Amino acid sequence: MKIKDNCGVFGIYSNKDCVRDILQGIHLLQHRGQRYGGVATYNKKNGIRIITHRGWVEQKEQDHAFRSEEIKELRANFGIGHVSLKDRQPFLPNIKFNAGDFTVGFSGKIINAQRLRNMLKKEEGLSFNTDIGIIAQLIGRHSDIPSGIEQIYKQIKGSFALTVLTGEGIYCARDPYGLKPLILGNRDGTYAGASESRALQNLGIPLRRDVLPGEIIFIDKNGFKVLKKLKGKRRAYCAFEWAYIASMDSIIDGIPVKRARLNLGAKLARRDRIKADLVAGVPMSGIGHALGYHYESGIRYDDVYLYNRYSDRSYTPLEQKARDAIAKIKLSVIKDSVKGKRIVLCDDSIVRGTQIREKVKELKAAGVREVHVRVASPPLMAPCDYGLSTRSYRELIAINMSIEKIRRYIGATTLKYNALSDFVEAIGKPADELCLKCWTNEPVF
């Protein structure tokens, strides 16, 4: 079992029809949310138009994919897109707002949702069950969007990256701690923002800069305009972005994800004196760590798993059993590469231990002599409160077992994790600017 991020946001103001760019943008963020995809655009004739689907964004010839008539219907020069693990967005509730018509894409988590729900019910007589509903309601009761977003900064305890679409343009905002990433880019007449830089880079949009924690930025045909800079008590960039969540071709808050993963792998290798025939990563997020280990140790790198690209065209099922079955089809062991070998197997983290245990079992069944598991992040000691698909304390194996017990449970020959100090150093940001709650159990606020 892997922890998963909940959502990815995207917004673009272009000098031409932008719908296909939005679809490509959210497709490039698919690793941040696989259950729903949605697009909202604005044009003068139709106002705001939203279409959402269950499933992956690019699923040609399937009835839940974005069809050509829908793409035509959405035609506009500006809009936002969203991928999600939990609900359909962009969100447009069926009520009249003071702020006028708008729709929101949100990535993050509201911790004090119940308190806000009660307050809104009492004051407005309305109550939404979802975080995105609360956000829309908080924004909508103000006369303009920036004041509404400012209220979110003041009232919400939690993390967020937001895109808000109106008839004038797009607002982008990031929580004052910087827990959720958001980056801007532009190219002659096109201005865009996205949860990760890969969505912009792969659209040929050069990166401009990260949205700073606490900033509210407006995007229209004139470019980016900073409307507000709200101060947080501290910065707390999610350290897991570099170790696991973000794609390896992204740059998060100035640090390339690949560079951080190579550093993490190198740190693991520096503490090791084992003899092995090859080093490999558990795809996909273990690959960068394995490469870093290989560069540092000089031990040969090889792929031991084949990634089955034809297994991609499926929903992410809700049941763990079905997800495990898909995981098996996705990765198969390349027996010829591993038979009789001593392998260093790198992974980003261990949650419950069931997945890495399965991987070790498969390698042993294929004739591997030794499997030395190396984990880029320190043992997970707390669930995430700020937007990852959270597991309870009970499910985290490192809370319940010593490292030696975990080793025996997963069947590895040896098992080592990166120390927290090495982990932080490898990422390259000071510890007091990172959220490290997964490992220290110290909340950000």
Ligand code: SF4
């Ligand atoms: S608790 Fe963990 S996953 Fe959540 S924001 Fe902090 S470091 Fe990231």
